[in-house]
Amino acid sequence: MTSPTDADWRRALSRFVNVIPHTRELGLEVLEASPRLTRMRLPWHEDLLGDSARGLVHGGVLTMLLDTACGSAVLPALPAPEVCPTLDLRVDHFRPAVAGLDLLVEARALRVTASVVFTEGRVWQSGQGDVARAVGNFVRLGPRNTPPEFAQALFAEENDHA
Amino acid sequence: MPEGIYGVEWLARTRDDRDLAAWLELMPYARRIGVSAQPEAQGEGLLFRLDPQPGNVGNVMLPALHGGVVAAFMETAATLDLMLASREPRLPRVVDVSIDYLRTARLVPTYARCSLLREGRRLANVTVTAWQKDAAAPVATARLHFVLGDPANYQE
Numbered sequence: 001m002t003s004p005t006d007a008d009w010r011r012a013l014s015r016f017v018n019v020i021p022h023t024r025e026l027g028l029e030v031l032e033a034s035p036r037l038t039r040m041r042l043p044w045h046e047d048l049l050g051d052s053a054r055g056l057v058h059g060g061v062l063t064m065l066l067d068t069a070c071g072s073a074v075l076p077a078l079p080a081p082e083v084c085p086t087l088d089l090r091v092d093h094f095r096p097a098v099a100g101l102d103l104l105v106e107a108r109a110l111r112v113t114a115s116v117v118f119t120e121g122r123v124w125q126s127g128q129g130d131v132a133r134a135v136g137n138f139v140r141l142g143p144r145n146t147p148p149e150f151a152q153a154l155f156a157e158e159n160d161h162a
Numbered sequence: 163m164p165e166g167i168y169g170v171e172w173l174a175r176t177r178d179d180r181d182l183a184a185w186l187e188l189m190p191y192a193r194r195i196g197v198s199a200q201p202e203a204q205g206e207g208l209l210f211r212l213d214p215q216p217g218n219v220g221n222v223m224l225p226a227l228h229g230g231v232v233a234a235f236m237e238t239a240a241t242l243d244l245m246l247a248s249r250e251p252r253l254p255r256v257v258d259v260s261i262d263y264l265r266t267a268r269l270v271p272t273y274a275r276c277s278l279l280r281e282g283r284r285l286a287n288v289t290v291t292a293w294q295k296d297a298a299a300p301v302a303t304a305r306l307h308f309v310l311g312d313p314a315n316y317q318e
């Protein structure tokens with residue numbers, strides 16, 4: 001396979017988050033993807049609240065979003081698609097995200113070693129500045145533990161999905 | 163938007179009643195992922211539960227729960243546990259979360275228990291352990307810091 005373009009990666013990661021029931025149901029959208037950077041948008045929804053009296057987003061939504069974005073950013077950074085579960089994740093909450101605005105996230109893989117991928121990410125809302133940042137490390141399970149369907153599913157032709 | 167609640171009196175009353183359902187009512191994301199809480203069979207603490215909902219899946223091949231959903235469950239547990247365990251009625255606001263994933267979380271009920279390691283005047287440190295079929299084989303552990311907000315300052 002020739003090496004995927006950024007447009008290929010955007011489509012591949014869109015499929016990736018659309019196969020994951022939780023992010024599909026929340027309507028997570030991939031805006032941009034490359035070995036350098038992955039950017040996504042989580043549309044505003046009432047269900048994202050963690051404090052409906054004060055209109056604040058649940059902190060866990062940000063953790064979920066950062067885990068998804070950092071885990072997705074791992075894929076274009078690898079020589080070949082590999083299943084990489086989260087080893088650990090640290091999220092710093094600068095301030096609460098507020099009701100009514102989409103959540104934007106970007107993540108990058110900082111370093112790929114033989115066993116681990118080191119990533120970082122941040123979340124913000126339009127005009128509101130950063131609300132959280134994360135550092136996440138992901139384990140490389142290796143080609144032997146990655147089913148061949150994994151890469152096929154990422155780069156399947158659009159019209160293969162009936 | 164609920165009115166006339168979430169003030170000092172409401173918090174003190176729901177706390178006295180150990181009315182965790184009233185607190186969860188104000189946490190739509192926690193309800194969406196299926197978090198519930200009940201008093202421990204033995205002891206003073208709370209046992210939290212995450213329903214194995216299909217919408218919580220993060221890996222369809224295994225299948226496994228989304229690690230971020232497990233984290234959100236544990237953060238919800240830590241927040242509610244702290245609201246009940248703090249010396250005075252307080253509204254905790256999360257400062258940071260650190261989560262270690264120990265095992266794949268399968269599509270079965272997940273449980274969590276919290277421990278308030280330190281409660282200062284303004285900050286608290288809470289640890290959470292989550293497991294599924296076997297409490298001795300946790301799927302994740304987490305450590306969280308919270309700022310303890312005075313409910314009197316949240317009157318808007």
